[in-house]
Amino acid sequence: MWEYNEKVKKYFTDPPNVGRVEDADGVGEAGSLACGDALTLSFKLDDDGKIADARFQTFGCASAIASSAALTEMLKGKSVEEAEKLTNKDIAEFLGGLPQEKMHCSVMGEQALQAAIRNYRGQEPLPQEEGEVVCQCFGVTDQEIRRVALENNLHTREEITNYTKAGGGCESCHGAIEDILAELWETEGAGQAPQVSIPSARPKKLTNIQKMKLIEETLEREVRPALKADGGDIEFIDLEGDKVMVSLRGTCSSCAASQATLGQFVQAKLREFVSEDLVVQEVKP
Amino acid sequence: MSQRIVYLDNNATTQVAPEVVAAMMPFFGNLYGNPSSMHTFGGQVGAHLREARAKVAALLGADPGEIIFTSCGTESDNTAIISALKSQPGKRHVVTTRVEHPAVLSLGQDLERQGYEVTFLPVDRQGNLDLDQAAEAIREDTAVVSVMWANNETGVVFPVAELAELAKAKGALFHTDAVQAVGKIPINLRETSIDMLSLSGHKLHAPKGVGVLYVRKGTPFVPYIIGGHQEHGRRAGTENVPYIVGIGVAAELAMANLEDENTRVRALRDRLEDGLLKMPATMVNGDRERRLPNTSSISFEYVEGESILLGLSDLGICASSGSACTSGSLEPSHVLRAMGVPFTAAHGSIRFSFSIYNTDEDVDLVLDNMAPIIERLREISPFWAKAQEAQAGGAGS
Numbered sequence: 256m257w258e259y260n261e262k263v264k265k266y267f268t269d270p271p272n273v274g275r276v277e278d279a280d281g282v283g284e285a286g287s288l289a290c291g292d293a294l295t296l297s298f299k300l301d302d303d304g305k306i307a308d309a310r311f312q313t314f315g316c317a318s319a320i321a322s323s324a325a326l327t328e329m330l331k332g333k334s335v336e337e338a339e340k341l342t343n344k345d346i347a348e349f350l351g352g353l354p355q356e357k358m359h360c361s362v363m364g365e366q367a368l369q370a371a372i373r374n375y376r377g378q379e380p381l382p383q384e385e386g387e388v389v390c391q392c393f394g395v396t397d398q399e400i401r402r403v404a405l406e407n408n409l410h411t412r413e414e415i416t417n418y419t420k421a422g423g424g425c426e427s428c429h430g431a432i433e434d435i436l437a438e439l440w441e442t443e444g445a446g447q448a449p450q451v452s453i454p455s456a457r458p459k460k461l462t463n464i465q466k467m468k469l470i471e472e473t474l475e476r477e478v479r480p481a482l483k484a485d486g487g488d489i490e491f492i493d494l495e496g497d498k499v500m501v502s503l504r505g506t507c508s509s510c511a512a513s514q515a516t517l518g519q520f521v522q523a524k525l526r527e528f529v530s531e532d533l534v535v536q537e538v539k540p
Numbered sequence: 541m542s543q544r545i546v547y548l549d550n551n552a553t554t555q556v557a558p559e560v561v562a563a564m565m566p567f568f569g570n571l572y573g574n575p576s577s578m579h580t581f582g583g584q585v586g587a588h589l590r591e592a593r594a595k596v597a598a599l600l601g602a603d604p605g606e607i608i609f610t611s612c613g614t615e616s617d618n619t620a621i622i623s624a625l626k627s628q629p630g631k632r633h634v635v636t637t638r639v640e641h642p643a644v645l646s647l648g649q650d651l652e653r654q655g656y657e658v659t660f661l662p663v664d665r666q667g668n669l670d671l672d673q674a675a676e677a678i679r680e681d682t683a684v685v686s687v688m689w690a691n692n693e694t695g696v697v698f699p700v701a702e703l704a705e706l707a708k709a710k711g712a713l714f715h716t717d718a719v720q721a722v723g724k725i726p727i728n729l730r731e732t733s734i735d736m737l738s739l740s741g742h743k744l745h746a747p748k749g750v751g752v753l754y755v756r757k758g759t760p761f762v763p764y765i766i767g768g769h770q771e772h773g774r775r776a777g778t779e780n781v782p783y784i785v786g787i788g789v790a791a792e793l794a795m796a797n798l799e800d801e802n803t804r805v806r807a808l809r810d811r812l813e814d815g816l817l818k819m820p821a822t823m824v825n826g827d828r829e830r831r832l833p834n835t836s837s838i839s840f841e842y843v844e845g846e847s848i849l850l851g852l853s854d855l856g857i858c859a860s861s862g863s864a865c866t867s868g869s870l871e872p873s874h875v876l877r878a879m880g881v882p883f884t885a886a887h888g889s890i891r892f893s894f895s896i897y898n899t900d901e902d903v904d905l906v907l908d909n910m911a912p913i914i915e916r917l918r919e920i921s922p923f924w925a926k927a928q929e930a931q932a933g934g935a936g937s
């Protein structure tokens with residue numbers, strides 16, 4: 256059982272600012288359904304350029320919901336420039352602290368805020384922080400690990416997992432995370448400011464998480480509505496390399512004749528919107 | 541303020557039966573002797589151990605000589621599998637499943653690191669094993685096949701009697717982790733070829749920290765804990781007398797309550813499940829036919845399990861979840877993932893597990909309160925809104 260303080264509990268049980276601002280000036284997303292928590296943040300400015308309204312929709316545990324609600328409260332009345340300076344630490348402090356294992360919920364808030372501000376400025380959403388992906392399970396890059404480590408003064412692999420989820424899945428990247436930390440704090444110890452270079456190129460290859468997210472979105476947007484029209488549905492089960500496992504529900508799955516064409520339809524959509532290499536495979540429910 | 545606790549987490553642990561507590565008390569008091577002592581004062585305790593052994597044997601359809609008391613279910617599992625490997629040093633292959641409890645699963649992964657070969661059998665969407673696939677996996681060099689009798693998360697029951705025959709045909713030993721099955725479904729080991737079986741006290745109304753390993757007469761056995769001659773040299777260490785007496789009484793109660801478990805408790809579980817399934821985007825995980833009578837794993841799509849548990853906990857209702865936030869590993873339950881339960885559902889899965897102490901009022905309380913909890917969280921969830929839009933769009937086109 257997690258130990259949440261009263262303020263976190265209150266923001267979970269009775270969160271302010273649930274929903275989506277109409278005619279929002281900025282909308283940002285972070286997290287994904289596959290990862291177990293996700294947040295959509297939207298805000299609207301008043302005539303003086305201050306945030307007049309901010310709202311959230313969150314899928315996640317109590318601390319994810321509380322962190323999102325806290326963030327929307329903190330945003331109100333701030334200019335975009337002021338808002339931009341908010342970090343995950345501010346969110347956690349506003350709530351009177353979060354359990355260590357739950358700090359990644361506050362990091363998700365910061366990520367959604369940055370995405371919403373990019374959106375407001377008309378910049379492309381960053382599908383992923385730049386850099387090399389270190390944790391394949393959760394799609395966390397070395398840049399993200401360095402940034403969060405510096406902002407929060409983190410020195411151990413465990414702390415990095417608590418704050419970014421990196422290393423919380425198959426655990427095969429623990430060594431790599433430790434190497435990044437050793438390098439980061441060694442330069443710091445030598446009295447130099449740690450180097451955080453921001454390479455401008457986007458990662459050329461999609462990580463698993465990015466891919467899953469895109470697949471989810473494409474199915475939602477391009478495929479599901481068509482199936483629902485016939486009373487059916489499709490579920491995204493898993494991704495193994497380029498193999499997309501899906502299962503069909505409802506009346507579609509009982510109509511054997513449509514299966515072959517349906518598979519082709521889904522695959523065509525996914526190849527168009529996600530990656531040329533994807534192969535769709537149906538698993539029987 | 542004292543809130544009524546509605547305990548629906550009996551696959552995690554159970555209330556110690558009052559009869560068990562009463563039976564144990566004298567052994568914390570006057571009857572503190574060591575059963576190995578030569579004097580009558582200590583020796584009299586031995587009779588109580590024998591009685592407990594006979595009661596456990598009766599519950600399993602075994603002989604008292606086949607019962608070894610251990611410290612927990614995990615110790616029994618480890619002892620069985622490692623004994624099978626040590627007693628057949630030429631065989632370096634193990635067959636188990638992807639949905640075992642960590643007591644077997646993590647051991648399997650550790651054996652792989654030690655250079656053994658381990659086959660983890662997959663399950664289908666309903667959580668069932670494919671017997672043909674299992675038969676193919678068992679080889680001449682397979683030392684042991686270890687398959688749980690019933691799954692702790694979904695309650696799905698595996699065909700262990702058939703699997704034991706398959707193992708026997710290839711000359712492999714067969715072990716089953718029956719921690720969740722004992723006391724919930726009838727077991728008669730005399731009618732099977734099962735060589736070893738694990739059970740745990742705290743899942744059947746005895747205390748935590750006592751378990752049993754059944755080893756069929758004639759099965760090669762190498763002890764795991766080495767030392768004194770206790771348990772006929774098969775498990776060293778002075779016996780945990782009070783707890784062993786406790787598990788004996790618990791076994792006796794389990795036999796008496798088996799009928800209730802399979803009729804009244806099953807009906808409670810079914811009523812809860814049918815009621816909850818009336819909510820939209822809700823599904824049961826696991827084969828509803830081949831299941832323990834007390835377990836329901838149910839997914840509320842587009843919301844996250846920890847949030848649901850917290851809402852329930854505020855009302856005094858205790859349950860579990862297979863979501864990432866509750867699994868301790870940041871990923872959802874390995875059982876639901878092995879079954880191919882989609883992420884939308886795995887993260888929102890809740891396990892309700894009953895015992896003979898549950899009542900109709902317990903079910904009513906959950907049924908009265910679950911819908912508002914789920915509806916509130918769905919209102920907050922971005923995916924629920926999207927799913928609704930997609931549905932509306934689909935229906936309109």
Ligand SMILES: Cc1ncc(COP(=O)(O)O)c(C=O)c1O
Nearest residue numbers: 612613614641643692719720740
């Ligand atoms: C299927 C299964 N096996 C093994 C165990 C472990 O038992 P114990 O807690 O007594 O070590 C449990 C309990 O969590 C279980 O559910």
